[in-house]
Amino acid sequence: MTEYKPIKKVVSGNYAAAYGALHARVQVVAAYPITPQTSIIEKIAEFIANGETDIQYVPVESEHSAMAACIGASATGARVFTATAAQGLALMHEMLHWASGSRLPIVMVNANRALAPPWSVWDEQTDSLSQRDTGWMQFYAENNQEVYDGVLMAFKIAEDKRVSLPAMIVESAFILSHTYDIVEMIPQELVDEFLPPRDPLYTLTDFDNPISVGALATPNDYYEFRYKEAMAMERAKKVIKEVGREFGERFGRDYSQMIETYRTEDAEIVFMGMGSLMGTVKEAVDVLRKEGYKVGAVKVRWFRPFPKEELYQLAKEVPAIAVVDRNFSFGQEGILFNESKGVLFNTDARPLMKDYIVGLGGRDFTVNDVRTIARDMKKTLEKGKVKEEVVWYHLKR
Template identity: 50%
Template sequence: MPRVVLSGNEAVAVGVKLSRVNVVAAYPITPQTTIVEKIADYVEQGELKARFINVESEHSAMAACIGAAAGGARCFTATSSQGLLYMGEMVYWAGGARLPIVMAVVNRALAPPWSIWCDHNDALSLRDAGWIQMWAESVQEVLDMMVLAYKVAENERVLLPVMVNLDGFLLSHAYEPVEVPTQETVDLFLPEKRPAPYWIDVVDPKSYGTIASPDTYMEFRFKLQAAMDEAARVIEEVDAEWSRMTGRSYGGLLELYKCEDAEVGLVVVGSWAGDAKEAIDRLREKGVRAGVIRLRVTRPFPSRSLASVAESMDAVAVVDRSLSPGLPSVLLSEVRNALYDNGKKPYVKGFIAGLGGRDVTPLDFEAAVESTLKAKEDGGSRVEWLGLKGGRDVC
């Protein structure tokens, strides 16, 4: 199939078009803006038959999607950073109301100080909102993930919104040759949206958004958790189905690179997985049996699969592009939590890196793996800041 050169943001727009989305509501913010500009263009040219709603804020963008999704429409929005935080209240609403909205989040650091560059704190700040969170590595994966996201979200066993995360600039503004699936392929894979029993129907009116007293609220939350558990299975099934149709499989919840015989694993999320893989190849040339575990999905967190892969490893380095001040690493804590209950667990060391778009190279990933192996032997620090000026350990 011939390849076309697309940026990550263009790939999101193409994914929205191929998914025949009905309603798009969005507000501009760097580095997301070119996604909705492209979609507005598709709608204007008649290439996408959708209602494009210009709103005055991200909060309203999600509110519009919630209303439209409750009426049975397939909805899309996109945002970044401050825009996502401003949207926050409605993000929780969409998750709790079980509305299968798909949102692209072009990951960007949070202010202050102002930064337009990539890190993962924006999306991770909403990790408990009841949204599935997926993370892409390449422009091709961004495109495929958009279509897969709708398929997972609308599955009757799931009915949850999905956040498709792509790294600001590193993916959003990077151009790569991409295979674009045909409309026929996507139509077969993703049929028209079927109404769920609770969607607004004027001939069968119900009351929405009412209060749940203490004797019912917990059951709603329990069902949300059960849907997340089910989503983990559905994501694997959908990945397999996409693979049968296009030849492209990403491994479902985890992508494993050279992990079969690995003694040490490098756990990462997002586009720098490619730099991590490069580092693994160099380490293997030096005789270090290392592999990459890329988390493609962080909600539902792939605890079981992660524990089973890490079981045979002596050590794991977790390189996190976010900070939870006082913890200090979101990903490190979640990985450790996943491994804790397993009988055999590796030594785990965490690294904070790449905040606010700081460049992280294969050499840095190599250093992280070597530092982990060394800390395991000599009991060094369990958390380290990579590339910090002065190179100071923090715990």
């Protein structure tokens, strides 16, 4: 193994994603412009223009076609990458199911952006969480480094034959997508050692033994195909941990856990959330600890497959969990809150849980906000029961 000396670059989250795709030796990119994703694709186009890569770039006429072209390319046997956000992701919805149903390891970066109307280009997780049931793995990056690392790991996990499912790397609009930060990049030959060329489950290029993919399945067969996919998603948990560990051993950043805990050891209250806002939360935890609060943080890295076991282990130890959801499911509650509450139902873990709806449409979410939530949560803990389960935290009353 060659010795690892990282190449440090100051890049935006979008450029981190583009470099991730470049270093993963992606062969086909099909994408459509949408704020705040566009500079990912612009950067890739620049790589091509400068002769740094021979990526086949298909400038499609819509996101629906972007995903369709990615599907065609991936089925043919190529390593395929794309990126989108919000409306674009919603337009892709049909084809997201198609990609996973065809068991194609496409990797896509989604820049989390609030859905219209009213128009918004700012950060919110409802776009990607609305695609929860499409059979895509979902990784929420906290910072630009995780965007870069996430793209590289996603290909390895998605292409593992035990998995063969597409993966979405999710970054926050602007907070990551357009904010510059130092990213440690991995020299190409070391990426190549970590991520060998794709060995597809099937291709459309064996002309002596032609196949058909995705034919009609009668009620007698369809059910089993879905079971296969469900099992692949289950196996993905193991593969995620393996690949995350290997990544850590090679490059020093360990991703062997599907969740990341921060100062939770003796914590009374744990803040749980996903994506870039967890950076703010961690900083607030440090401040609150100094103020005498016994608090910690849990970042859910992988939302699909969902880290059920990990959350149970955590919930067993922690008296109160405040979920910070930058998303909402109408008629119910925050989506992470809903999911994490659900996994505890048949267990002996019974922490007090409250859901704070924060930062929708890019509303600022600050350290002070976390402090306010901590005070509210402390009261809940003292009373010993949850009165108001879902709090629209920022509401101008």
